[in-house]
Amino acid sequence: MxxxxxxxxxxxxxxxxxxxxxxxRLNALTFEVYADVRDLTASMREREDVRVLVIRGRGxxxxxxxDVDEIIGELLKMGTRDVYEFARMTGACVRN
Incomplete structure (x- = not known):
């Protein structure tokens, strides 16, 4: 695994x-966390041995x-296309 x-x-x-x-950081999300969640959920799409994904936070x-320092500030600096691509990545987490 x-x-x-x-x-x-x-x-x-x-x-x-x-x-x-x-x-x-109250489990605030970073770009890296979003990417790992996307990759994890994508890898689970075809699996039959795992039927449920529980998401929780420590603390x-x-x-x-x-994360205000690592995501929000960066998003405010991004152009429209980059923000769109980030939104597509987060949407992929939900779709998967």
């Missing part, structure tokens, strides 16, 4: 659990959203 760099992941009895693990907050 692949080891994911930006969150903890485990599988047991057909249930996969993804745990955001940045409690000091006192599930997820505060995009």
């Amino acid at each position: 692949k080891r994911w760099e930006h969150f903890d992941y485990e599988e047991r009895d057909g249930v996969a659990t993804l745990t955001f693990s940045r409690p000091e 006192r907050g599930f997820c505060s959203g995009g």
Whole structure:
């Protein structure tokens, strides 16, 4: 099983659990986290041994959203095309 760099992941009895693990930042998402979630969900599309993905957060907050320092500020600097591509990536996480 692949080891994911930006969150903890485990599988047991057909249930996969993804745990955001940045409690000091209330599990705020970075571009890298989004990319790993996209890749994980894409890899699960054809699998029949995992039927459910549970997403949770370590610490006192599930997820505060995009990290202000690492995502929001960068998005404000991006051109329309780059913002569109980022939105497509996050949409792929949901579609998968």
